[in-house]
Amino acid sequence: MTxxxxxxxxxxxxxxxxxxxxxxxxxxxxPKALIKYQAQVLxxxxxxxxxxxxxxxxxxxxxxFGFASxxxxxxxxxxxxxxxxxxxxxxxxxxxxxFIDACAMWARAxxxxxxxxxxxxxxxxxxxxxRSINAFRIRFASGFEILALSSAPRTLRGKQxxxxxxxAAFVDSLPELLKAAxxxxxxxxxVVVCSTHNGTENEFNKQIQDILxxxxxxxxxxxxxxxALKDGLYERICLVNGREWTxxxxxxxxxxxxxxxxxxxxxxxxCIPTMGSGAWLSAPLIEARMTEDAPVIRMELPLDxxxxxxxxxxxxxLPFATAVKKAIEGLDRERRHALGFxxxxxxxxxxxxLLSIDRLLKRRSxxxxxMRNVPGDEQKxxxxxxxxxxxxxxxxxxxxxxxxxxxxxxxxxIFGFRENNGLIDPIKFSxxxxxxxxxxxxxxxxDDAIALTRDxxxxxxxxxxxxxxxxxxxxxxxxxxxxxKRHGDYAVALALAHFASRHQxxxxxxxxxxxxxxxxAEAGEDDDIQFGRRHW
Numbered sequence: 001m002t003x004x005x006x007x008x009x010x011x012x013x014x015x016x017x018x019x020x021x022x023x024x025x026x027x028x029x030x031p032k033a034l035i036k037y038q039a040q041v042l043x044x045x046x047x048x049x050x051x052x053x054x055x056x057x058x059x060x061x062x063x064x065f066g067f068a069s070x071x072x073x074x075x076x077x078x079x080x081x082x083x084x085x086x087x088x089x090x091x092x093x094x095x096x097x098x099f100i101d102a103c104a105m106w107a108r109a110x111x112x113x114x115x116x117x118x119x120x121x122x123x124x125x126x127x128x129x130x131r132s133i134n135a136f137r138i139r140f141a142s143g144f145e146i147l148a149l150s151s152a153p154r155t156l157r158g159k160q161x162x163x164x165x166x167x168a169a170f171v172d173s174l175p176e177l178l179k180a181a182x183x184x185x186x187x188x189x190x191v192v193v194c195s196t197h198n199g200t201e202n203e204f205n206k207q208i209q210d211i212l213x214x215x216x217x218x219x220x221x222x223x224x225x226x227x228a229l230k231d232g233l234y235e236r237i238c239l240v241n242g243r244e245w246t247x248x249x250x251x252x253x254x255x256x257x258x259x260x261x262x263x264x265x266x267x268x269x270x271c272i273p274t275m276g277s278g279a280w281l282s283a284p285l286i287e288a289r290m291t292e293d294a295p296v297i298r299m300e301l302p303l304d305x306x307x308x309x310x311x312x313x314x315x316x317x318l319p320f321a322t323a324v325k326k327a328i329e330g331l332d333r334e335r336r337h338a339l340g341f342x343x344x345x346x347x348x349x350x351x352x353x354l355l356s357i358d359r360l361l362k363r364r365s366x367x368x369x370x371m372r373n374v375p376g377d378e379q380k381x382x383x384x385x386x387x388x389x390x391x392x393x394x395x396x397x398x399x400x401x402x403x404x405x406x407x408x409x410x411x412x413x414i415f416g417f418r419e420n421n422g423l424i425d426p427i428k429f430s431x432x433x434x435x436x437x438x439x440x441x442x443x444x445x446x447d448d449a450i451a452l453t454r455d456x457x458x459x460x461x462x463x464x465x466x467x468x469x470x471x472x473x474x475x476x477x478x479x480x481x482x483x484x485k486r487h488g489d490y491a492v493a494l495a496l497a498h499f500a501s502r503h504q505x506x507x508x509x510x511x512x513x514x515x516x517x518x519x520x521a522e523a524g525e526d527d528d529i530q531f532g533r534r535h536w
Contacts, residue, residue: 036231037223038066045070045192045221051185052218055097055194056208058225059261059268061233064095067164068102072110074162084189085161086146089177091170094210096148099166103138103146128232156180162190169198169205178207197273200467205273210313212436213443218284225269229254272470272527280438280465280472285445290454294365295327299382300372317378320473324382325366328389332356337366338503339396340496341383342489343404349486351493355391364503366390367457368490376403380410393423395500399492401428418503425500431471438472440467440500450498461490466488506511 034042041063044050057063064363067088077083078343088099088515149155151171156163163181169173181191195204234253238245258265266272280425296412299320309506331337335356342351367386371379387396395418398408408426416422427433444450465488466475 001465007251008254011247031390034069035062035228035233035236036065037061037228038063041066041221041223042070044096044221045190050219052182052191053190053193054204054211054218054220055223056204056209056220056271057194057223058228058271059194059196060149061223061225061228062236064099064166065102065228065458067166067192067194068099069106071099071146071162071164072103072106072138075138075146076107076110076140076142077144078142079144083142083144085159086157086164087145087156088148088164088166089151089155089171090166091151091172094169095166100136100138100146100248107138107140115197128338130291150273151177153177155178156184160184160189161202162192164194166194168193168195169202171193178203197271197470199267200470202273209439210443213449214439215438215443222271224271225254227258243445266469274470280467281442281445281462283459283463285453286452286459287447289448289450290451290452290459292365292435292451294367295323295330296368296370296453296455297323297327297459298301298370298372300373301378302373303373305373317381321385322384324367324369324385325389329388331366331389332389333391334393335364335366336392336501337390338363338394338501339390340398340493340498340500340532341396341404341407342399342493343379343402344487344489344494345374345376345403349489350374351489352383352386353490353493353497354386355497357394357501362449362451362496363458365453368453368455368493370489376406380407383407383411384414386422386458387411393493395425395501395503396423397425397427397496399429399496401429425503427496427499430472431469434473435471437499438495441495441504443473444498452494457486458490461488462490465491466528 015331022209032039041053041055044053055063071086071088072084073086075086088096090096090099103233138146140146143441144161147159151165151173153173153176156177159182161184165171165174165177165181168177171177178193184191185390193204195205207216208220229250232252235245237243237253243249258269261268267274281503297320301316302308305316308316311336331354335358337359337489338355340353340355342349342353344350349446350371352367352371353365354367356366357363357364369382369386371382387393394409396415398411400405400408407422410424411421412424414423418425441450462488464474465472468475474491
């Protein structure tokens, strides 16, 4: 169960948040009709770029109430202003009645505002809208309607407008329902899919993962319980119920709700689908992508390395430095490259992963360097050698947690940090980093957009990634035996390299006249080449 902070910590955080702006509540007077997250969703829907919106949300945060205001506004408009029918679908009749009631409330409020300027939202013979509102339908003077429909896909056939699918993860056949709803886009319609989660294998979560992976261009917003509270959910509850809001009262109420949901709190409140079973990537899928023949250099120094003389240390380093240099010389200079570096010093491996990007944008393994018991200075030397030698390097993502920051910092001094248009991107790992950056990597495996070197240890590392609290990451488990254990280090380095490969970088390079003359001479051509006379 997810309970990120204690009741006391939440009270203190909320007190601090409200004290930083003294007097603001008094100046604002009564709160706006919509809570911040409700308004953000409506703002997205009003955008012309938002044709399909997926919303993953906490249970009972009043988002349906916000959708009802949008439905009333959309159906009440003239066609020239973008008006159209709005169809609401849910898995229960009680929810559809609740939605229509909320729409009726908004419609009456908007009707009163319209009457003030001599306009009519309902037919002018029925200004209060009572004859236009029934249990499952509201008719507007614009000619459009709000309809509450069953979740059977056939109910959408022959209709056109805005489709709202509420608690989509719980309808009988979401894939078929989406197929019918998305057809509305052809004539300018809009589709809204909103739900709490119902397991990792549910179609709703699969659609969310496709959006996060970049395979789907739909719009997306995530509102969990804590975000709703920060935006004013409990303050609104206090207002409606005539209670005084206090940070301590909110903290107590929050903990009561979490305790009520118990083991289901992660899924019901914090937008984390129930954990799936098994590994994140299947062994057959990983092996199917192991088609590249690229060097894998495994380096291990003796435990007493630092006690040896400078000459002895140099002799121990020489074979590995030579192997790295040779691997760099063999890289395809026509391809762009991206690097990921997962740092370790004592128990685990440091792994450098270099990917090349071909003309079809397929990521291919170019070089893997694994280092065990290698001091920080020696790691920096080898990493710098790879960074300097990798052709057309588009970016490098470094594990910057713990001691890893020292390597990222030193490389940033040399090559610049990404935030300042440099190459080095120091990554402080977090749940959200994994949440947003692991789906694109999985999509690359599923879409045959990545090619790796066949290696048993790398297969094991990738199989070690599990879905933990709805997020794919490496658990606190190790594989292997004795002092050769692994902690999914290759998987982390690969994720970093893939992340870096998606940066929108471009490199401008040049070739000197001397190099051009040398190439021409080797080709047996006239070496009297002047700048501008020949294109290379």
